[in-house]
Structures are given as C-alpha cells and as structure tokens.
Amino acid sequence: MAYAEKRGNGKRPWRARYRKPDGTLGSETGFRLKSAAEDWGEDQEAEIRAGGWVDPDLMRTHLGVWARRFMAERPKRGRTVDKRWEHLDERILPKWEHTPLIGLSWFDVDSWQMTLPYDDVTRGHTVSFLSTLLTAAVDARYLKVNPLYGRRRTPTVVHTPTVVAPRTSEEDRAHTPEQILMVANRLGPANGLHILTAGFTGINWGEGQGLHKDNALLTRRQRWGNGWFECPVLRVVQEVSEYQERDESGKKLGTVLKLEPVKTVWRARDLDLPPFLARLWAYHLADWPYEFPLSTVSGKWWRRPNWTKVLRPAADGRKEREQRQGVSARGAWEPLAPGMTMRSLRHTADSYQDQIGVRASLAFEQAGHKRPGIKGVYQHPTPGMRQERLDGLEELFWEAMGNLGWTTLWGRVDLVKHPKNQDRLPDSSQLIYMDDRARSRKGYRNRSEAV
Structure with a gap:
C-alpha cells in the first residue's frame, strides 16, 4: 500500500512511496501535505492494477533523448531516415530537445509551427513527424496520450493589404x-x-x-x-x-x-x-x-x-557564350x-x-x-x-x-x-x-x- 514519508521541514516536505509493477519502490517528491502524498501514491497503484500505469520518470524523458532512441530502433529506407533527421536537426530539436515528453502540449506546438520560416507543406511534415515520435512514446509507455494526435494545424495568417495572387509554380x-x-x-x-x-x-x-x-x-x-x-x-x-x-x-x-x-x-x-x-x-x-x-x-x-x-x-x-581560353563557344x-x-x-x-x-x-x-x-x-x-x-x-x-x-x-x-x-x-x-x-x-x- 502506498504511504508518505516526511523529508525535512521545507514548504513541500512530503514524499509519496508506492510499489511499482516490478516490485521495487517508486517515489515522487514535492507534496505539501501528507494526505496529498498518500493520495498520489494510491492513484499510481490503482493505475498499476488497472494496467494503464506509465512511469512518471519516463514521462519526464527529454524529447531529444527519446528522438535519438526512436531513430536508432526504427530503421527506414535511407532517404526517409535522412528526411527525418532533417526535421529533427533543423526544426524540432532546436526548440524541443530539452523539453520533457509530458511537457509538450498541442497549443505550444501549434503556436510554434506557425512561426516556422518554411512553406506550409514542410511545416505539416514537421508536425506530423513530431506526432509520430509522441505516438511511439505512447506505444513504449513513456506517455499516456499523444497530445498532437488528430489535431488540425492553425494556418499561418498573412497580413497583407492586397489580394494574394494564385500560385504560379511551373511544377x-x-x-x-x-x-x-x-x-x-x-x-x-x-x-x-x-x-x-x-x-x-x-x-x-x-x-x-x-x-x-x-x-x-x-x-x-x-x-x-x-x-x-x-x-x-x-x-x-x-x-x-x-x-x-x-x-x-x-x-x-x-x-x-x-x-x-x-x-x-x-x-x-x-x-x-x-x-x-x-x-x-x-x-x-x-x-x-x-x-x-x-x-x-x-x-x-x-x-x-x-x-x-x-x-x-x-x-x-x-544565353550565348563566346569562346575564350578554357571555355568552348555555345549557342x-x-x-x-x-x-x-x-x-x-x-x-x-x-x-x-x-x-x-x-x-x-x-x-x-x-x-x-x-x-x-x-x-x-x-x-x-x-x-x-x-x-x-x-x-x-x-x-x-x-x-x-x-x-x-x-x-x-x-x-x-x-x-x-x-x-x-x-x-x-x-x-x-x-x-x-x-x-x-x-x-x-x-x-x-x-x-x-x-x-
């Protein structure tokens, strides 16, 4: 059964103790009241019995650490791997590398993607891959839910006094x-x-x-x-x-x-x-x-x-090119x-x-x-x-x-x-x-x- 331990005389002296699935003792610090620590520990044991428990320590894993594990254990075709690393190195990790997995929210991610200096397709692919990482974290029991799953991105607002011209790309x-x-x-x-x-x-x-x-x-x-x-x-x-x-x-x-x-x-x-x-x-x-x-x-x-x-x-x-030393002429x-x-x-x-x-x-x-x-x-x-x-x-x-x-x-x-x-x-x-x-x-x- 979960219980509480007092550690020191600070503002949050109580620590929750509970039994993990492998039989070892887990702990969580930072509670002001003994009853709050006990309640939290009992909630963990209830989730363990129900089969839906996720280790809080794993939920605090930094995204950068999890992303590198994902890339190492999920090999793909060479070009796909290269593209994924491009998403990580150029866009995702500079912003989120040291963010705990549990610290990611849809509001923050959506606001961030709107500021990326890339075309809309690239922004979409970046957010999609970030969502893939979080879904894998759910599967590996590092998270309970993926906060990005099924969400629709907010389009970037273009502030212009004139009508936007249609696309003219030859492609x-x-x-x-x-x-x-x-x-x-x-x-x-x-x-x-x-x-x-x-x-x-x-x-x-x-x-x-x-x-x-x-x-x-x-x-x-x-x-x-x-x-x-x-x-x-x-x-x-x-x-x-x-x-x-x-x-x-x-x-x-x-x-x-x-x-x-x-x-x-x-x-x-x-x-x-x-x-x-x-x-x-x-x-x-x-x-x-x-x-x-x-x-x-x-x-x-x-x-x-x-x-x-x-x-x-x-x-x-x-253009036409005239002949000169080391260069042939061409029409x-x-x-x-x-x-x-x-x-x-x-x-x-x-x-x-x-x-x-x-x-x-x-x-x-x-x-x-x-x-x-x-x-x-x-x-x-x-x-x-x-x-x-x-x-x-x-x-x-x-x-x-x-x-x-x-x-x-x-x-x-x-x-x-x-x-x-x-x-x-x-x-x-x-x-x-x-x-x-x-x-x-x-x-x-x-x-x-x-x-």
Whole structure:
C-alpha cells in the first residue's frame, strides 16, 4: 500500500512511496501535505492494477533523448531516415530537445509551427513527424496520450493589404506533349528518353535511375477475347535513393547513392509502354552498354545536382557564350518548358491519363498509388482499359509530332531504323511507325492472333 514519508521541514516536505509493477519502490517528491502524498501514491497503484500505469520518470524523458532512441530502433529506407533527421536537426530539436515528453502540449506546438520560416507543406511534415515520435512514446509507455494526435494545424495568417495572387509554380502545371518532345530532342537520345519516359509513364526520378536493363521491355500477356493482349512494359521494383548517410546518433557520414526497394507495394508495378516509346526504348537498349539504361554516359547513377545542370538549360533556355581560353563557344537556347522538373513530368503523366479518360483502377496502378475505398479492392484493370490508355498516349504523341512538323527524333529516320542487334527490338507487328498511315490510323489494337 502506498504511504508518505516526511523529508525535512521545507514548504513541500512530503514524499509519496508506492510499489511499482516490478516490485521495487517508486517515489515522487514535492507534496505539501501528507494526505496529498498518500493520495498520489494510491492513484499510481490503482493505475498499476488497472494496467494503464506509465512511469512518471519516463514521462519526464527529454524529447531529444527519446528522438535519438526512436531513430536508432526504427530503421527506414535511407532517404526517409535522412528526411527525418532533417526535421529533427533543423526544426524540432532546436526548440524541443530539452523539453520533457509530458511537457509538450498541442497549443505550444501549434503556436510554434506557425512561426516556422518554411512553406506550409514542410511545416505539416514537421508536425506530423513530431506526432509520430509522441505516438511511439505512447506505444513504449513513456506517455499516456499523444497530445498532437488528430489535431488540425492553425494556418499561418498573412497580413497583407492586397489580394494574394494564385500560385504560379511551373511544377504545379502539366506540360504539353510538344514541350516534352522539344526538351527531349534537345537533350539527345539517352537523356531525352528519360524525359519522354517520365512525361508519358510517370516513372519518378529514383525509379528511373534504378531501372535495370533486365527489367526493360518485358512483355505483359493477358487473355483478351479469343486471343491475347500483349504490350511491352518497364518493370519497376527498385529505385536509387540519394541521401545523407548518418550513424545511429545522427552524425553525418556523407551523401551516398544506394539501390533500395521501391517505397510501397503499390510502387512495384509494370508500366505499359505505348508503341512509340517501346520503339525508342528498343533502340536505346541496343545502343547502351551499361546495366542501368538511364544512367550517365559513364554508366554511373546521376546525382540530382548534376542532372539539374543538364535539365535546367534544356528547359529554361540559356544565353550565348563566346569562346575564350578554357571555355568552348555555345549557342543560345530559347526557353522551351520553364520550370520543368522530374516531379512536374510525373504530374504531367498522371494529368495525361486524366485527359484521355484512363479508368481509375488503371490510372492508380500505373501511377503507383493505392486507390482508396472499396473500389480499390473490387475493381481491376482489364486488357481493354490498357489498350485504350495506350491508344490515347499514342495519339497524344503523334498529334504533338504533327504540330511540330517532325518525322524524326535524334536523327532516327521515322524511328524504324534497324540496329545491329535486331533481337533487342520488340516484335515489329506490335509497333506503330511514323508514317502518314500510322499518323492517321485510329483504333490501333495490339492484339495477337487467337490461339
């Protein structure tokens, strides 16, 4: 049974004593009255009997101590770990590192997040991760409740005498097929193919880097009517992640590029390729000597800053440069698609699916997203849906080529020049060639003969 002990003659001389679940004696000091100490101790023992007790000493653990334990015992993919440490080092720990877990309240956290000098998405992710830490503390019995759980953040108030203009970020817009083709053509066959693939399939940056040649131009084969539906696919099962590697304490060890599984089970998917893209991939694989088809010319994975140096002038344009010692001359480039990024290309690919009416079950699958609700359980893509999507993407491509007045990309005449390694090409019966008949052809079907 709990009892009280008197310690000294100060203003709060009484200490509560109670029996912990492991049989040892627990204590809590700072009570003015003996009865208050006894009541507190009895409350602890009642919670212990009810199974809901949390050690008060653990509740006083500093957030910084708990966060480092959480990071050490909850390993994630490399990029996720790096992002979490960024939240901790730059935002959470400078404010809350020495705050006891029990000392965090929603009012204080909400007021703090409103003052963070970051965009609203970053503030939201920061508070979300802080909530994750506190939920883990509840699970580990360091807290009784997470005061952040289920709460809605207060938006930052913008004091301005004028009307706030709408967002104008180019990443929030879809690019036209003509823009994608022009940037791809400017970048050349290897880098340009990366742009085309991202813009028409939605493969993201890491997935493109991690795509192995053994997973390129595989064949999807499904029953369709009295025959079979077949189409070339890119199989996405892994990605290259670029992040700041750290030890268990969070010490930086340097930036690394590592191959990892895709982030979720829905990201592992086969991307159906329209005929024009399958043809371009066939030529590229026949020419490319390295394991990863979308790598640098030396076969190494791209680092994001280096890729940015390639993409930015191709999309945004560049000024003319005269020749001088140690520097070659180069011509000026007009802007083609200002603000284009690999993220905006992924947005564009999903926007095209919406434009051409791709059914939801297939659109979610090809984008690598989990479809919410009961329809995500009951509805599945059919060969007819897949063919409609391929027809729609093919039509977008041919229309853009016609608008540009082009019949070739990167000097490949009509895209039907046969490379030496003919075996690497898909069956020619499954491809549309760039001639007048193909451009005007409607209702193309990639359907093999009945078995």
